[in-house]
Every structure is written in C-alpha cells, then in structure tokens.
Amino acid sequence: MALQPQTSQTSRGGPVSAWISAYPGRAFSAVLALHAVVWTALPTLLYPNLPLDLIEALMYGREWQLGYDKLPPLPWWLVEIVNLTIGHDFAYYLLAQIAVVAALAIVWRAARPLVGAAGALVAVLIVDGLHYLNYTAAKFNHDVIQLPFWALAGFALHRALRGRQNFDWLLLGLAVGISLWAKYFMVVLAAPMAVFLIVDDDARKAWAGPGPFIAMAAALITMAPHLIWLVHNDFLPFAYAEHRALPSRGLMDHVWHPLQFAVSQLFFLIPSLLIASPLFYPRTREVPTTASDAFDYRIVTWLAFGPIATVLLLSALSGRGTVAMWGYPLWLFLGLWIVLNAHRALDATRLARISIVWAIMFAGFALGFIVNYSVLPNYDHRYRAVFFPGSDLGREITQRYRAATGKAPVYVIGTMWDGGNVAHYASSHPRVLVDGRPERAPWIDLADLRSKGAVVVWTDSDPNAIPVLLRMIAADAAVQPSFELHDRRGNGKRIVGWAILQPKPTFATAPIAGR
Numbered sequence: 001m002a003l004q005p006q007t008s009q010t011s012r013g014g015p016v017s018a019w020i021s022a023y024p025g026r027a028f029s030a031v032l033a034l035h036a037v038v039w040t041a042l043p044t045l046l047y048p049n050l051p052l053d054l055i056e057a058l059m060y061g062r063e064w065q066l067g068y069d070k071l072p073p074l075p076w077w078l079v080e081i082v083n084l085t086i087g088h089d090f091a092y093y094l095l096a097q098i099a100v101v102a103a104l105a106i107v108w109r110a111a112r113p114l115v116g117a118a119g120a121l122v123a124v125l126i127v128d129g130l131h132y133l134n135y136t137a138a139k140f141n142h143d144v145i146q147l148p149f150w151a152l153a154g155f156a157l158h159r160a161l162r163g164r165q166n167f168d169w170l171l172l173g174l175a176v177g178i179s180l181w182a183k184y185f186m187v188v189l190a191a192p193m194a195v196f197l198i199v200d201d202d203a204r205k206a207w208a209g210p211g212p213f214i215a216m217a218a219a220l221i222t223m224a225p226h227l228i229w230l231v232h233n234d235f236l237p238f239a240y241a242e243h244r245a246l247p248s249r250g251l252m253d254h255v256w257h258p259l260q261f262a263v264s265q266l267f268f269l270i271p272s273l274l275i276a277s278p279l280f281y282p283r284t285r286e287v288p289t290t291a292s293d294a295f296d297y298r299i300v301t302w303l304a305f306g307p308i309a310t311v312l313l314l315s316a317l318s319g320r321g322t323v324a325m326w327g328y329p330l331w332l333f334l335g336l337w338i339v340l341n342a343h344r345a346l347d348a349t350r351l352a353r354i355s356i357v358w359a360i361m362f363a364g365f366a367l368g369f370i371v372n373y374s375v376l377p378n379y380d381h382r383y384r385a386v387f388f389p390g391s392d393l394g395r396e397i398t399q400r401y402r403a404a405t406g407k408a409p410v411y412v413i414g415t416m417w418d419g420g421n422v423a424h425y426a427s428s429h430p431r432v433l434v435d436g437r438p439e440r441a442p443w444i445d446l447a448d449l450r451s452k453g454a455v456v457v458w459t460d461s462d463p464n465a466i467p468v469l470l471r472m473i474a475a476d477a478a479v480q481p482s483f484e485l486h487d488r489r490g491n492g493k494r495i496v497g498w499a500i501l502q503p504k505p506t507f508a509t510a511p512i513a514g515r
Contacts, residue, residue, distance in 0.1 A: 027355075028124060044089060046374055048488035050390065052385050056416055057140070061083070103148045106152050107155075108123070110151070114296055116346075122276075123335035128362070129358065146182040151332050156171040157303070176189070178222060180222075184238075196299075200298060200302075246321025257321045300333055300336055301337060305337075311326060394426035395425070398426045411431055414458060415469075416432070436456075451505055463495050466479060466497075
C-alpha cells in the first residue's frame with residue numbers, strides 16, 4: 001500500500017508539517033542528519049572518559065586477531081581503524097551513529113516500494129523511537145554494528161524473493177555472513193529466514209533456482225575464516241555467551257525467562273507505539289492505494305517477528321535467561337509492519353502528528369541523557385564508568401613507572417577496565433595482559449613480557465596487595481605506594497594499587513665444551 005501524503009479539508013499544520021508532507025524524502029534525510037549530529041555530540045560533550053565498550057574495543061582491536069575470547073572481531077577492528085585514522089573520541093561516537101543511520105537508511109529503502117516515501121518515513125520514525133537506536137547506541141559495540149547488517153539481510157531477502165535476482169541472493173548471503181563477524185546473535189536472524197524459505201508456499205519456489213544456494217555459499221565463504229578460528233580455538237567465545245545467559249533453575253524458568261524478556265521488550269517499545277498511534281487515531285474512511293500484496297506482507301511479518309519469536313522459543317526450551325540488550329536489532333522492521341497494517345490514508349495532518357510525537361520522544365531521550373550525565377551525578381552519587389579518571393590514571397602510572405625504572409611501560413597487567421584505560425590513555429600505549437591470564441590474551445609473548453617487564457594495576461581491592469587474579473604472572477611484582485584519583489565528575493574517588501614486574505632478561509645458553 002503506497003501511503004502517499006494526501007491533502008484534505010481537515011489537513012492542518014504549519015510550514016514544517018507542510019514541508020514534511022510535500023517532501024518526505026528530504027524530511028527523512030533531515031531526520032538522519034539530526035540523529036547523527038545529536039547522538040555524536042552528546043556523548044562527546046558529556047563523556048569525559050571513554051565507556052567500557054570502547055576501552056575494550058581499543059584494547060582488543062589493536063591486536064588484529066581473527067577471533068577473541070569474548071566476541072567476534074569486526075567492531076573492534078573498526079574502532080582500531082578509527083583510532084589509527086582519526087584518533088579523537090568524537091569519531092568513536094560518530095562510528096556508532098553511522099551504523100544506526102545506515103540501518104535506518106536500509107529500512108527506508110526496503111519500505112519505500114511497499115508504502116511510498118511518506119510511509120517509509122513513518123516506518124523509520126517508529127523504529128527510531130527505540131532507545132536501542134539513540135540513548136543506548138551512543139556507545140559503539142557489537143550490538144550497534146549488527147544493526148546495518150540485519151537491516152541489509154531483511155532488505156535483500158525481500159528483494160530476492162520478489163525479484164529472484166541472483167545479485168540479491170548474493171547480497172543476502174554477504175549480509176548474513178558479515179553478521180557473524182559482528183555478533184553470534186545473528187543465528188536468531190538466519191534461523192527464521194531459513195524456516196520461512198521452507199514453510200511459505202511462495203518462498204519455497206525459490207529453491208527451484210540457484211538463489212538460496214548462492215546465498216548459502218556466500219554466507220559460508222564470508223564466515224569461513226572466523227569459523228575456522230572458532231574450531232581451532234575450541235569455540236572459546238561461546239563460554240562468554242554461556243556465562244552471560246542465566247542458567248535454568250527449574251521448570252518455572254522455562255516460562256519466566258521468556259516472559260520476562262517479552263515484557264521488557266514491550267516496555268521498550270512504548271515510545272515507538274506512541275509514535276505509531278496517529279496512524280490509527282483518529283479513524284478515517286479514506287482507503288490508501290495498494291502497492292503490496294499478501295506475499296510482501298508475509299515477508300515483512302516474518303522479518304518483524306521471526307527473530308523475537310526465535311529468542312523466546314530458545315529461552316523457553318532451554319530455560320536460560322536472556323539479556324535486555326539482545327533487543328537491539330529485533331525490531332528494525334516493526335515500523336514497516338505497523339504501517340502495512342494501518343489501513344489509513346496518510347494525510348498531512350496525520351503525518352504531522354506522527355512527526356510531532358517522534359520529536360517529543362527524540363527530545364525526551366536527549367534530555368534524559370543530558371540529565372543523567374550532567375545533573376544527576378550531583379545528587380545520586382552513582383558510579384558511572386564514563387566518569388572514571390582514565391586519563392589521570394594513564395598519566396600517573398606512566399610518570400611513576402618511568403621514575404622507578406627510567407622508561408615507559410610496554411605491558412600492563414590488569415583487568416580489562418583498569419588495564420584498558422592505562423593502555424589507551426598512557427602515552428606509551430602498553431599492551432594488556434587481561435586479568436593476568438595468558439589464555440585471555442594469547443597474542444602476548446610471555447617471554448617478551450618477562451624480558452621487558454610490566455606494570456600491574458588494580459583499583460577494586462586492597463591497594464597494598466596484588467589481587468589473587470593477577471598473581472599468576474605477577475606474583476613476584478614489587479608493590480608500590482598507592483595513590484588516589486578523583487572521578488572526572490562528581491565526588492567519587494579511586495584508590496589505585498600498582499606494582500612493578502621487573503624485567504628478567506633471557507640469555508642464550510652457551511655451548512658446553514666437548515659437546
């Protein structure tokens with residue numbers, strides 16, 4: 001149904017609403033630009049320290065591995081590329097918004113042939129009401145980078161099933177394959193797509209041609225290097241996924257955990273549903289023209305609800321807990337599905353109301369972000385990682401280590417957070433042996449670490465004793481006098497414990513005479 005803006009005697013609105021109605025494509029571009037500018041500027045201005053996800057990305061990305069102990073490498077590679085080419089904090093936040101804007105642009109491109117430019121604009125505004133795409137997406141991470149590839153996969157699936165062009169099947173395979181490099185969560189996207197190709201009568205006809213096989217081949221070839229790495233490393237990151245999902249405690253968890261996730265997602269959808277509400281109220285008798293058919297509707301329905309149904313089914317079968325942040329990519333096509341179900345002519349008044357509600361939600365998220373990071377810290381004294389004194393820590397550790405040894409640290413042994421902050425903010429950018437465990441950083445040459453020495457840093461335990469976690473490698477490190485740092489904002493403080501692991505040069509063994 002091509003929902004083009006219509007005028008009527010009841011249409012009202014000022015020049016802005018008239019412009020939106022007359023030029024929905026330009027309005028869409030303005031929305032993307034506003035989104036990118038606001039959500040790049042806010043964290044740049046209000047985050048004095050990089051957030052945890054970016055500290056982690058900078059620590060891992062510089063190592064350029066095909067895989068890591070926690071998650072796939074793509075977002076960490078991208079952060080390192082930005083670090084090498086630009087190297088300023090704003091660029092990391094801009095990277096997140098590029099991913100979000102790209103996803104919204106693909107949703108627009110998928111929606112426009114089905115519901116027209118105005119309907120596509122509404123579909124995007126509805127989705128943009130999710131906090132996942134604005135407030136939470138300020139921090140670039142694996143959840144954010146999967147957004148454009150999920151959107152691209154949905155777009156390509158629809159085009160492939162309707163146009164039966166081999167290029168679209170190739171695009172689908174590439175999107176699914178790259179999604180694996182973004183986050184393993186892509187299985188809840190690929191699985192319902194595969195099921196749809198089997199159970200839907202019209203979709204099943206695609207198997208008569210080479211399309212699905214092209215998609216599978218493209219996906220497997222794209223995934224292959226990382227799949228090989230997973231096999232060679234005993235699927236190491238899956239242990240992290242196992243740790244993140246709460247175990248089942250009994251039969252009730254098979255009901256409670258999926259119900260809990262469904263309720264949380266419904267709560268997060270409230271702003272989007274409010275934005276969509278003018279599509280349905282007030283009721284009118286105008287009937288929009290139709291540009292989509294039942295097959296289009298089934299495809300969009302599957303894209304909108306197949307992934308969330310898969311998550312709920314897996315949780316129900318396993319009894320395992322879920323993580324609220326898994327909702328990031330699940331609703332990208334919900335706006336399009338709602339527009340397809342509206343059965344209302346999209347006149348200028350209705351479009352203006354939708355735009356106003358979206359603007360209120362957008363401003364509300366931005367205001368909430370500002371209040372949380374500039375006002376509330378003066379009253380609630382809650383710990384916020386972005387107020388951590390990372391730059392002060394890096395400077396102090398470098399100066400004190402240099403004063404004691406005559407050189408800057410080459411290696412740091414510590415947690416991802418402590419060690420990662422030193423690695424990023426210290427002028428020498430030492431490499432990190434995460435948690436003092438070689439298996440977490442197998443790219444670290446322990447012989448080189450021992451020959452060059454290291455600084456050991458911790459902030460979460462007795463500053464006069466090396467934490468047990470770090471003693472595997474640094475048991476004989478010499479503990480140094482602790483020091484105090486104040487948070488970048490608020491009145492919090494950190495007591496920093498640190499120690500020096502002295503270099504132990506290795507010598508070649510001389511041959512013994514007579515042998």
